[in-house]
Amino acid sequence: MNNNSQSIFIKKDILIRLVEAFFSDDFISNTASIPFKMRPKNAEVPYRCCIYKEREIIKDRIIADLGFSVENLDESERLEDFAKKSLERDKKEETPLTVIDAACKGCVPSRVYVTDLCQGCVARACEKSCKFGAVTIEGGRSYIDGNKCKNCGMCIKSCPYNAIVRLIVPCEQACPVGAISKNSNGIAVIDFEKCITCGKCVAVCPFGAVNEKSQIIDVLQGIKTGKKVVAMFAPAIAGQFPGNIYQLKSAMLKAGFYDVFEVAQGADVTTRNEAKEFTERMKEGKPFMTTSCCAGYNNLIKKHLAEIKTFVSDTKTPLFYIAEIVRKIYPDAITVFISPCVAKRVEVAENENIDYVLNADELGAIFVGRKIEIMEMPEIEYQFNSSKQGRNYGSTGGVSSAVKSLVKDNDVNAVPVIIDGLNKDSVKQLKKYAVDNCCPEGNLIEVMCCEGGCIGGNSTIANQKTAKRIINNLLEKSEDIV
Amino acid sequence: MKNIEVKICSGTTCFVMGSSFLSELYEIIPQKYGDRVTVKPSLCLGQCSNSDKHSKAPYVKIDEEYISEATIEKVLNILDKKVCGNE
Numbered sequence A: 001m002n003n004n005s006q007s008i009f010i011k012k013d014i015l016i017r018l019v020e021a022f023f024s025d026d027f028i029s030n031t032a033s034i035p036f037k038m039r040p041k042n043a044e045v046p047y048r049c050c051i052y053k054e055r056e057i058i059k060d061r062i063i064a065d066l067g068f069s070v071e072n073l074d075e076s077e078r079l080e081d082f083a084k085k086s087l088e089r090d091k092k093e094e095t096p097l098t099v100i101d102a103a104c105k106g107c108v109p110s111r112v113y114v115t116d117l118c119q120g121c122v123a124r125a126c127e128k129s130c131k132f133g134a135v136t137i138e139g140g141r142s143y144i145d146g147n148k149c150k151n152c153g154m155c156i157k158s159c160p161y162n163a164i165v166r167l168i169v170p171c172e173q174a175c176p177v178g179a180i181s182k183n184s185n186g187i188a189v190i191d192f193e194k195c196i197t198c199g200k201c202v203a204v205c206p207f208g209a210v211n212e213k214s215q216i217i218d219v220l221q222g223i224k225t226g227k228k229v230v231a232m233f234a235p236a237i238a239g240q241f242p243g244n245i246y247q248l249k250s251a252m253l254k255a256g257f258y259d260v261f262e263v264a265q266g267a268d269v270t271t272r273n274e275a276k277e278f279t280e281r282m283k284e285g286k287p288f289m290t291t292s293c294c295a296g297y298n299n300l301i302k303k304h305l306a307e308i309k310t311f312v313s314d315t316k317t318p319l320f321y322i323a324e325i326v327r328k329i330y331p332d333a334i335t336v337f338i339s340p341c342v343a344k345r346v347e348v349a350e351n352e353n354i355d356y357v358l359n360a361d362e363l364g365a366i367f368v369g370r371k372i373e374i375m376e377m378p379e380i381e382y383q384f385n386s387s388k389q390g391r392n393y394g395s396t397g398g399v400s401s402a403v404k405s406l407v408k409d410n411d412v413n414a415v416p417v418i419i420d421g422l423n424k425d426s427v428k429q430l431k432k433y434a435v436d437n438c439c440p441e442g443n444l445i446e447v448m449c450c451e452g453g454c455i456g457g458n459s460t461i462a463n464q465k466t467a468k469r470i471i472n473n474l475l476e477k478s479e480d481i482v
Numbered sequence B: 001m002k003n004i005e006v007k008i009c010s011g012t013t014c015f016v017m018g019s020s021f022l023s024e025l026y027e028i029i030p031q032k033y034g035d036r037v038t039v040k041p042s043l044c045l046g047q048c049s050n051s052d053k054h055s056k057a058p059y060v061k062i063d064e065e066y067i068s069e070a071t072i073e074k075v076l077n078i079l080d081k082k083v084c085g086n087e
């Protein structure tokens, strides 16, 4: 996953300006002026055809950051109107993603394509390689009949000049379940019946056309109006900021949160329950069990992989348990989950103990906009201590090794199998395990939607290596789970 | 020859705007330049705080010079020139 592209940089730039506007003396007009500040008169036009289109796209991004869909906008509505509406709403939007059609390039449809490099050679390897009779030679060069082509790519491999290429649409390619595709105008559209909200299209679109609908204004509004806003952050978030989690806590308190919890604490509950459940299931003679904490995977099961349901652990997610605990301590608080993950927005929408989600970028923008230097903050302890294993949930292999560490029954041996990232192939693989009622490689399948685990999530800030290093520092100082 | 000092900003703004992607420099620089160049992380270099300046982060300081929108390539280019005395 690439979380360092220029389009992501621009998204963060906009978020920071939005936070600054929010805390300025005139949120509404300062929000409306962001596109003009970012692309002032006579400024160079770095990406699009003209300054007006650039401003238009910035405006659309701000609308998404204010929490609204950009599809089917009434063009007469001004940014001021959206800013005003964002302060008045008390209900969240339903679908978490929105496509900015002005930003969507309308990439050429994906297909296999013969470039000008074709020499019309005597070998005709392409024609011979095609099992479907789709390649012919016309006018001295090779030609692919789109109606016959099955996209197998044999001709690409066969060409001695590398003259045949596969044109791809990055969002379509990245989507593990075929939920995003171009409409008749060539613009990407998400089919929310199929979408598992994994966020891969958000991260992969080179034009930054797919956006999360942010809840940052709702959270900031809670803080500004003096409500108790309590945050809980996912284990992967610990690696997204400089300093350590104790400084992170005081930075968040300074930003106006009332209290801060580690979701790692909930992960410890998940580990204990899941280890128990695993032991029971194995004793009953079940062939394997899969973990259940990844939100992208859970959406996949619901929409595309019902076959595997009986093999999935019934244990709840770390977020579920911590939210329950937090709600008990602060019954009247606004609760916010800080997440590296797009899919968790769906889980949160179904959990009444959590009110809002902020991703790493959004929390980062709050720190920058409020000028909070994390590394210069004092360290503040947490109410509860989380274990080393719970704090490692955000890295691939972390969940299964945590569960394994608590499987202590002599008759049961946990052999982890790691699905490191959902894609079209790994989805097939999982389906096969379920249908065969057998997983030859082991019995405890950990599924991570994002490669590398949650630290490779689609709403992260740090590169994975850095995130790992920061988290490892924390693990060294943490106690084993009991 | 005088030792060249590189400071990679790990202040909040620079980190949020992507300074962790410069972390490879901690390996590349000693490998490439030995002890002629030292590299270390730094608290906020103070470049980010004026309005709009966050959009030029991340910052790197090479001796007395501030590099905005720093990338690995940019930093290495400047170091090459400095080490070769072309600057």
Ligand code: FES
Pocket: B009, B010, B011, B012, B013, B014, B015, B043, B044, B045, B046, B047, B048, B049, B057, B058, B059
């Ligand atoms: S955070 Fe880097 S200059 Fe301030």
